[in-house]
Amino acid sequence: MDITLVEVAPRDGLQNEKRAIATADKIELIHRxxxxxxxxxxxxxxxxxxxxxxxxxxxAVLAGVRGSDEISYAGLVFNDRGLDRxxxxxxxxxxxxxxxxxxxxxxxQGCDIEEAVARWxxxxxxxxxxxxxxxxxxxxxxxxxxxxxVPEARVRELIARVAEAGPQEIALADTIGAGxxxxxxxxxxxxxxxxxxxxxxxxxxxxxxxxxxxxxxALEAGVRVLDTSIGGIGGCPFAPAAxxxxxxxxxxxTLDRMGIxxxxxxxxxxxxxxxxxxxxxxxxxxxxxxxxxxxDIAVAQxxx
Amino acid sequence: MDITLVEVAPRDGLQNEKRAIATADKIELIHRxxxxxxxxxxxxxxxxxxxxxxxxxxxAVLAGVRGSDEISYAGLVFNDRGLDRxxxxxxxxxxxxxxxxxxxxxxxQGCDIEEAVARWxxxxxxxxxxxxxxxxxxxxxxxxxxxxxVPEARVRELIARVAEAGPQEIALADTIGAGxxxxxxxxxxxxxxxxxxxxxxxxxxxxxxxxxxxxxxALEAGVRVLDTSIGGIGGCPFAPAAxxxxxxxxxxxTLDRMGIxxxxxxxxxxxxxxxxxxxxxxxxxxxxxxxxxxxDIAVAQxxx
Numbered sequence: 001m002d003i004t005l006v007e008v009a010p011r012d013g014l015q016n017e018k019r020a021i022a023t024a025d026k027i028e029l030i031h032r033x034x035x036x037x038x039x040x041x042x043x044x045x046x047x048x049x050x051x052x053x054x055x056x057x058x059x060a061v062l063a064g065v066r067g068s069d070e071i072s073y074a075g076l077v078f079n080d081r082g083l084d085r086x087x088x089x090x091x092x093x094x095x096x097x098x099x100x101x102x103x104x105x106x107x108x109q110g111c112d113i114e115e116a117v118a119r120w121x122x123x124x125x126x127x128x129x130x131x132x133x134x135x136x137x138x139x140x141x142x143x144x145x146x147x148x149x150v151p152e153a154r155v156r157e158l159i160a161r162v163a164e165a166g167p168q169e170i171a172l173a174d175t176i177g178a179g180x181x182x183x184x185x186x187x188x189x190x191x192x193x194x195x196x197x198x199x200x201x202x203x204x205x206x207x208x209x210x211x212x213x214x215x216x217x218a219l220e221a222g223v224r225v226l227d228t229s230i231g232g233i234g235g236c237p238f239a240p241a242a243x244x245x246x247x248x249x250x251x252x253x254t255l256d257r258m259g260i261x262x263x264x265x266x267x268x269x270x271x272x273x274x275x276x277x278x279x280x281x282x283x284x285x286x287x288x289x290x291x292x293x294x295x296d297i298a299v300a301q302x303x304x
Numbered sequence: 305m306d307i308t309l310v311e312v313a314p315r316d317g318l319q320n321e322k323r324a325i326a327t328a329d330k331i332e333l334i335h336r337x338x339x340x341x342x343x344x345x346x347x348x349x350x351x352x353x354x355x356x357x358x359x360x361x362x363x364a365v366l367a368g369v370r371g372s373d374e375i376s377y378a379g380l381v382f383n384d385r386g387l388d389r390x391x392x393x394x395x396x397x398x399x400x401x402x403x404x405x406x407x408x409x410x411x412x413q414g415c416d417i418e419e420a421v422a423r424w425x426x427x428x429x430x431x432x433x434x435x436x437x438x439x440x441x442x443x444x445x446x447x448x449x450x451x452x453x454v455p456e457a458r459v460r461e462l463i464a465r466v467a468e469a470g471p472q473e474i475a476l477a478d479t480i481g482a483g484x485x486x487x488x489x490x491x492x493x494x495x496x497x498x499x500x501x502x503x504x505x506x507x508x509x510x511x512x513x514x515x516x517x518x519x520x521x522a523l524e525a526g527v528r529v530l531d532t533s534i535g536g537i538g539g540c541p542f543a544p545a546a547x548x549x550x551x552x553x554x555x556x557x558t559l560d561r562m563g564i565x566x567x568x569x570x571x572x573x574x575x576x577x578x579x580x581x582x583x584x585x586x587x588x589x590x591x592x593x594x595x596x597x598x599x600d601i602a603v604a605q606x607x608x
Contacts, residue, residue: 148599178598209554213517250513257484294482295452
């Protein structure tokens, strides 16, 4: 089985950092991810710079990134102005977020669900005209930091609504790491039934040690596109206590051992995570860099 | 669905600690686990005190633990002397380890696989006469820190061998956190087929962020007894880079959300993990204590 990992460290990974990250470091992170084999990279966000100053340098980052026919660069887009910037900067994909609760939606992007869906429809149409790949992400699909439980019926309804604008891909995001494998299976099944034309994609955080089990459940339910973040860094600036994405290298360990191919190299990803820890001034949350890849580590230890 | 969590923090959790843990703290840990609802507790090891000095006070720990008809206390046993101690100390269960590779077996318990199986057979017979519950644990069943890959055929063969002595329970242990969900499913299926008279049990470490996905896979494959450790503490003193068990509270979060009952209370387990971190002088690896239980935390944050 072959699946695609969307590398989100440059965007979701860095957006929550207190420390200012140099544009050159962001560019190097993207280059390192590409060199390790990532073929889809969520590189930037075209959110208003006042809201997420960490990501204000989207144009400079993209200008510094080497082009490649093999790599698709994505940017988050929230409104028309963001789409204008995305088109001008030359991204290949846009990712538009629709949050599954009104409270979180207002805090995250200043509008309720209805308005967010309407924006997505307008952006989808414009992005289609511009020839861009269109992903719509349903955030907080597994739970909301403000409203708590999110009814599955509402997520199903939202899937059907956003599918009408013809996205190539619909992502279910567990923004705060609240989901569990049973709900992942149910919602992924709903996604494939309600939006058969769209690729299903999932985005998990490991806030409560559920992220990797959820990723495995998503694969079992038919998902072939998963978001991961080198080092497991990340979080949402508008969601309290949101912590890191599932780590690219830690998921790769499981995938490699299960014979699921991604084209991404685990050893160079671990190297990049170590480098990223130095850039960020703190070790990354991922475990592979500490534990070592089995059985390589076993063989090394047996011979020492 | 109702499952049993065997609380292993007092034994597997503490055996790898550098800092000396007072007997009184071990007793308090056991009492706290029992108060939270644990009904099976791996309380002590009857390993030779020179080999694992951290656990040398097994008799004193058990003497200090309040008896209860509802709680079964287990001790690890490696040889006849250990069984004598276990019987004298009044444990309800013994757990005998057979390691799946000769190299690790010699380092862990000073004998090869053949001799370990022979010891298990003798101990099983004696423990049966003494009226004790008998578990045999196949350690390193998912990988060895010294020999690397462990052939599944050998694990299946070992299951059949140790089943002959009539254990009530056979546990598959991923001592170094090398396993992945596919292998868990295959080996659990083999276990239920090859030893239909024995309860299947699993023991996972989260060394490479695979532990919780493995636990979910084990449940799906029919396992109803899982080892967990409060706070996710633990490791093996004879296996390099072995880190913590899956955490009781983190697995409980997933189980509670999936409607799988255990009788163990998550809030008091989180409290105990926090206390345990103070005793150990470092925060525990579990994530629930930091993230909070969803949706409780969401509701609390929405109202602040």
